[in-house]
Amino acid sequence: MDMLDFPLLNFVTFLPLAGALVIMLVIRGDGEIAARNSKLVALYTSLFTFAFSLFMFQNFDSSDAGFQFEVQSSWLKPFGINYHLGVDGISIFFILLATFLTPVCILSSWDAIKVRVKEFMIAFLVLETFMIGTFCALDAVLFYVFFEGVLIPMFLIIGVWGGPRRVYSSYKFFLFTLLGSVLMLVGLLVLYAMTGTTDIPLLMQADLPFDVQKWLWIAFFASFAVKMPMWPVHTWLPDAHVEAPTAGSVILAGVLLKMGGYGFLRFSIPMLPDATAYFTDFVYILSVIAIIYTSLIALVQDDMKKLIAYSSVAHMGFVTLGIFTITQQGVEGAIFQMLSHGIISGALFLCVGVVYDRLHTREISRYGGIVQNMPKYATVFMILMLGSVGLPGTSGFVGEFLVLLGAFQSNTLIAALAATGVILGAAYMLMLYRRVVFGPREHHDALSMPDLNSREMWLLIPLVAMVLWFGVFPNQVMNKISPSVERLIAEYNDKLNGQIHDAENIGQE
Amino acid sequence: MLDFNLIPLIPEIFMAIIAMGLLIVGVFNGNDSTRVVSWAAAAGLGIAALLLMGLDWQQTFVMSGMFTFDKFAGLLKLMILLGLIISIALSVRFIKQEGMERFEYPILILFAGLGMMIMVSANNFLTLYMGLELQSLSLYVLAAFYRNSRKSAEAGIKYFLLGALSSGLLLFGISLIYGFSGTLDYSMLGNALDGMESIPVGITFGMVFILAGLAFKISAAPFHMWTPDVYEGAPSSVTAFFAMVPKLAAIGLLMRLLFVPFDAATEQWIQIIYFLSLLSMIVGAFAALVQTDIKRLLAYGSIANIGYALIGLVAATPEGAGSVVLYMFIYMIATAGVFAILISMRRGGRAFTKIEDLAGLSKTAPAMAYAMLILMFSMAGIPPMAGFFGKLLVFNAAVDQGYYILATVGVVTSVVAAFYYLKIVKVMFFDEAADAFDGGIPLARRIILFVSVLFAVAFIFKPAVFVENSVNAASALFTE
Numbered sequence: 008m009d010m011l012d013f014p015l016l017n018f019v020t021f022l023p024l025a026g027a028l029v030i031m032l033v034i035r036g037d038g039e040i041a042a043r044n045s046k047l048v049a050l051y052t053s054l055f056t057f058a059f060s061l062f063m064f065q066n067f068d069s070s071d072a073g074f075q076f077e078v079q080s081s082w083l084k085p086f087g088i089n090y091h092l093g094v095d096g097i098s099i100f101f102i103l104l105a106t107f108l109t110p111v112c113i114l115s116s117w118d119a120i121k122v123r124v125k126e127f128m129i130a131f132l133v134l135e136t137f138m139i140g141t142f143c144a145l146d147a148v149l150f151y152v153f154f155e156g157v158l159i160p161m162f163l164i165i166g167v168w169g170g171p172r173r174v175y176s177s178y179k180f181f182l183f184t185l186l187g188s189v190l191m192l193v194g195l196l197v198l199y200a201m202t203g204t205t206d207i208p209l210l211m212q213a214d215l216p217f218d219v220q221k222w223l224w225i226a227f228f229a230s231f232a233v234k235m236p237m238w239p240v241h242t243w244l245p246d247a248h249v250e251a252p253t254a255g256s257v258i259l260a261g262v263l264l265k266m267g268g269y270g271f272l273r274f275s276i277p278m279l280p281d282a283t284a285y286f287t288d289f290v291y292i293l294s295v296i297a298i299i300y301t302s303l304i305a306l307v308q309d310d311m312k313k314l315i316a317y318s319s320v321a322h323m324g325f326v327t328l329g330i331f332t333i334t335q336q337g338v339e340g341a342i343f344q345m346l347s348h349g350i351i352s353g354a355l356f357l358c359v360g361v362v363y364d365r366l367h368t369r370e371i372s373r374y375g376g377i378v379q380n381m382p383k384y385a386t387v388f389m390i391l392m393l394g395s396v397g398l399p400g401t402s403g404f405v406g407e408f409l410v411l412l413g414a415f416q417s418n419t420l421i422a423a424l425a426a427t428g429v430i431l432g433a434a435y436m437l438m439l440y441r442r443v444v445f446g447p448r449e450h451h452d453a454l455s456m457p458d459l460n461s462r463e464m465w466l467l468i469p470l471v472a473m474v475l476w477f478g479v480f481p482n483q484v485m486n487k488i489s490p491s492v493e494r495l496i497a498e499y500n501d502k503l504n505g506q507i508h509d510a511e512n513i514g515q516e
Numbered sequence: 517m518l519d520f521n522l523i524p525l526i527p528e529i530f531m532a533i534i535a536m537g538l539l540i541v542g543v544f545n546g547n548d549s550t551r552v553v554s555w556a557a558a559a560g561l562g563i564a565a566l567l568l569m570g571l572d573w574q575q576t577f578v579m580s581g582m583f584t585f586d587k588f589a590g591l592l593k594l595m596i597l598l599g600l601i602i603s604i605a606l607s608v609r610f611i612k613q614e615g616m617e618r619f620e621y622p623i624l625i626l627f628a629g630l631g632m633m634i635m636v637s638a639n640n641f642l643t644l645y646m647g648l649e650l651q652s653l654s655l656y657v658l659a660a661f662y663r664n665s666r667k668s669a670e671a672g673i674k675y676f677l678l679g680a681l682s683s684g685l686l687l688f689g690i691s692l693i694y695g696f697s698g699t700l701d702y703s704m705l706g707n708a709l710d711g712m713e714s715i716p717v718g719i720t721f722g723m724v725f726i727l728a729g730l731a732f733k734i735s736a737a738p739f740h741m742w743t744p745d746v747y748e749g750a751p752s753s754v755t756a757f758f759a760m761v762p763k764l765a766a767i768g769l770l771m772r773l774l775f776v777p778f779d780a781a782t783e784q785w786i787q788i789i790y791f792l793s794l795l796s797m798i799v800g801a802f803a804a805l806v807q808t809d810i811k812r813l814l815a816y817g818s819i820a821n822i823g824y825a826l827i828g829l830v831a832a833t834p835e836g837a838g839s840v841v842l843y844m845f846i847y848m849i850a851t852a853g854v855f856a857i858l859i860s861m862r863r864g865g866r867a868f869t870k871i872e873d874l875a876g877l878s879k880t881a882p883a884m885a886y887a888m889l890i891l892m893f894s895m896a897g898i899p900p901m902a903g904f905f906g907k908l909l910v911f912n913a914a915v916d917q918g919y920y921i922l923a924t925v926g927v928v929t930s931v932v933a934a935f936y937y938l939k940i941v942k943v944m945f946f947d948e949a950a951d952a953f954d955g956g957i958p959l960a961r962r963i964i965l966f967v968s969v970l971f972a973v974a975f976i977f978k979p980a981v982f983v984e985n986s987v988n989a990a991s992a993l994f995t996e
Contacts, residue, residue: 083905084980085835085987086912123878148908152899152976159893162938166946167878174946178938185898185934189927192908196915196923 015066016076016092019059019102020139023109026052027132030125042124046117049128053110053135060106060139067099072490074145074208083148088205091145096491097272097342098142100484101265104349105138108261112254114466115357119253119364120168127168131254134160138262142269147195147205150273154230154266155188161255161263169250176243176250183243187233191270194226198278211277214502217285224282227275235267237327238297241320248316249369253360256312260319261353265345268326272342276333277495280502283331290331291421297324298428305435311359311369314439315352318395321428322348328425329410333499337413338492339485344406346484347477351394351403354470358388361463362443365456371439376448381458385444387467392440394474396433402477521578524571524585527564527593528633534560535626542619550619551608557622558604561629565597575992577639581701584639588841591989592636592768595845599761600629602852605960607753610859614751614867616662624661625757628654632765636772641690641700644769648686648733652679655762659750671749678742682732689725692718702777709780720784726773727788733766736792736826737799740819744803747815752867755811756855759818760848767825767844771837774829775993782832790830794925796823801929804936810858811869813936814851817895820933821847827922828910834994836913838987843906845986846894846975850903853891853968856961857884862954871940876949884953885944887969894972896937897930902975909983 074093082090140153166177305317329341394401414422631651638644660672696718800820828840878885894901
């Protein structure tokens with residue numbers, strides 16, 4: 008298959024930014040019309056971006072485990088740092104997730120965002136460019152630029168359009184993640200000083216001494232663990248989720264959290280294999296604590312968004328567990344779990360947004376018995392809830408099951424403990440569902456809420472369909488992920504066994 | 517060995533003539549001519565820049581080696597001239613609004629600028645001292661320029677006293693150097709030190725005194741005490757000038773000093789610069805947290821920024837030195853934008869400088885608020901803004917030479933710094949709107965703001981141009 012000369016990946020990455028520029032420069036005024044036009048431009052831009060990313064997906068060669076659609080040009084020349092983008096089987100799905108969820112978010116804020124609509128749309132489109140860029144950057148500095156650039160629009164989205172404690176939450180979000188990221192920056196610079204390159208494919212071949220690897224691993228871990236977020240640095244997440252507007256929560260849970268997992272797969276494991284092996288037990292323990300402890304916390308939440316936020320931390324515990332088993336099943340399961348969680352938690356936040364728009368509260372006890380007046384909502388919510396629980400037939404099951412399979416091969420005790428998380432997950436999700444959808448019919452305002460309108464339906468149906476589709480046909484995704492994961496694990500094992508020692512000269516140009 | 521080649525001095529000579537000519541114009545026409553004198557001064561600086569670009573940028577020594585000109589001096593002088601032009605353009609309307617429109621103002625800036633130009637070309641301790649004092653004396657007067665304000669007078673006195681003390685330290689250091697080496701010439705001192713087995717204690721002492729004196733001028737902690745008070749007390753347009761240009765010149769002077777005559781003493785001075793850098797970053801970051809006045813906040817911000825710039829010096833490589841130059845340039849451009857906003861904060865004809873005065877700016881003046889937002893993120897060093905690349909390069913230089921602790925402290929303090937820059941963003945975007953500021957921002961200020969914001973945002977697309985030029989210029993110091 009002859010690939011196009013057209014730099015498709017550049018296009019996918021920067022189209023949203025172009026849309027943001029159009030809104031910024033062309034649309035004037037703050038009136039109704041300007042707001043409507045901004046929404047339309049943002050929606051169409053994000054839809055086109057999604058279409059282009061689908062086109063890219065169509066042309067993605069699943070037999071090739073390397074990077075595809077690469078674009079490269081000189082950037083910071085005196086230092087040999089290049090602008091380099093590319094996708095492989097691991098990153099392409101994250102890009103799709105980002106391009107898929109952005110139009111969903113824009114649609115979901117169609118009526119919910121009432122002030123400064125234009126700015127909101129600009130922030131979201133800029134955010135989309137940064138998200139896509141993070142997943143396809145093949146230069147470490149470029150990756151860092153995108154990875155940290157995400158903070159600016161997200162800070163504004165939480166801070167300007169958020170709830171009552173938005174200032175506190177936005178600060179906490181920004182500073183927590185920044186502190187983690189800057190340590191990674193030092194790590195990247197050390198990596199650059201050791202190898203003389205910042206090109207990710209080249210860095211993956213580098214062979215570093217164990218002492219250096221340990222320190223670098225810790226530096227990277229600081230960044231990715233905060234982003235995931237892993238216990239005990241997860242505390243920014245519930246705050247950020249609770250205060251963020253619905254669209255912000257969706258994108259946060261759906262895409263931003265995945266950057267951490269992606270970072271582990273892209274940096275820690277291939278570049279620092281010895282240190283990864285050394286720290287595996289440490290990550291296992293943190294993951295299991297995250298799974299059990301945050302599930303228990305989720306059980307006692309009164310706030311719907313907080314509950315889902317804690318469930319996210321627990322689900323991300325499965326992801327880190329899976330990634331660090333470094334088995335085919337474990338890593339594939341972790342990636343699948345991230346995708347599935349991106350869709351399910353995003354959709355769950357949308358569901359919370361639906362009732363929040365009607366009643367303006369997220370307190371679980373203010374609802375109850377709404378299955379009577381909102382049957383469609385109850386159905387959609389049920390499927391998503393079951394997906395989050397990990398019921399067979401939904402996408403949630405595949406990821407968790409594979410992760411546990413991988414974990415059992417590596418450490419039975421850890422796997423057994425993690426498996427209790429599945430039960431706890433069922434407990435808090437079912438409890439949430441029972442109390443909100445069934446439960447005593449006490450609140451008249453809750454009982455008089457109208458069912459999903461057509462916009463909300465069209466927003467949620469694709470998400471629900473994907474949850475089911477991925478649950479029934481996981482191979483559609485797996486066959487594209489597998490080759491890249493296979494390569495990742497093979498190279499990891501090779502390096503661990505010390506078979507590659509001729510890589511020291513890499514990047515000495 | 518007499519030589520009368522004055523060609524490399526043409527820009528300086530031209531500036532001196534323009535300054536004195538404008539002084540005569542001012543004296544004859546009185547304060548009404550301030551506006552004309554200001555713009556004429558700016559135009560003169562522009563012409564000086566053109567003359568500078570017309571010179572041959574190869575290394576030359578003139579006036580018996582007192583004065584040198586090379587790529588490094590050329591680039592820094594261009595930056596200084598740009599900073600001077602911006603400073604004058606920012607103040608024309610401001611000094612009128614504040615009722616201190618006197619023709620000496622632009623002329624003092626010109627003389628200060630002349631001093632700076634000499635500083636970066638100094639190749640002899642006497643030239644160094646002369647340039648430094650010409651600059652400093654003009655700055656003392658400017659700090660106290662708002663005669664009716666006690667704070668301004670206080671700032672002037674404070675600056676003068678501490679500045680004089682630091683000049684004293686510097687002179688004492690120079691005398692020690694002269695006593696122990698018998699020369700004031702950079703090149704000869706450098707050669708003498710190169711030939712020695714170890715550096716004599718007297719020379720080391722002299723160097724420490726000189727560095728202490730210069731640390732005052734660049735306001736590196738622990739010699740930073742004057743900065744917040746002077747920044748706060750001086751008229752805002754003067755503060756803008758202080759924040760942008762003099763430190764650039766002082767850093768340029770410091771770099772030539774460290775890399776040319778004291779090259780052989782690198783081991784010794786690295787310890788001092790290391791300590792200054794570490795302390796400046798920490799003091800700047802933490803002290804700024806509790807400030808409520810933007811000018812004070814920027815003062816501590818500038819202390820922290822000097823700390824970051826010094827990281828690049830510690831590396832003692834051409835890349836490190838180049839990153840310092842670029843860092844200072846990026847910082848200068850961002851500062852220009854911030855002050856363009858700061859001096860436009862007026863309600864009912866009165867100037868405001870508190871952070872809370874910016875409340876809800878995003879509602880009352882969205883364009884200004886977004887400009888400030890971008891500049892704040894740039895100063896905080898968040899990608900993709902220009903400020904990030906400045907920090908990236910200095911940290912890279914440090915890590916490259918194995919200064920991991922310095923780099924780590926640097927990034928951690930930059931997170932602390934992010935907190936107070938975010939505070940400004942928070943006040944503008946998340947808080948309820950205060951009264952709107954007066955409109956009618958002059959065109960010059962708008963242009964400066966626009967260029968500054970554009971630079972912060974668009975730097976990422978062509979960073980190589982700036983990086984190459986600054987590294988190339990800095991490598992001129994490492995020719996031997």
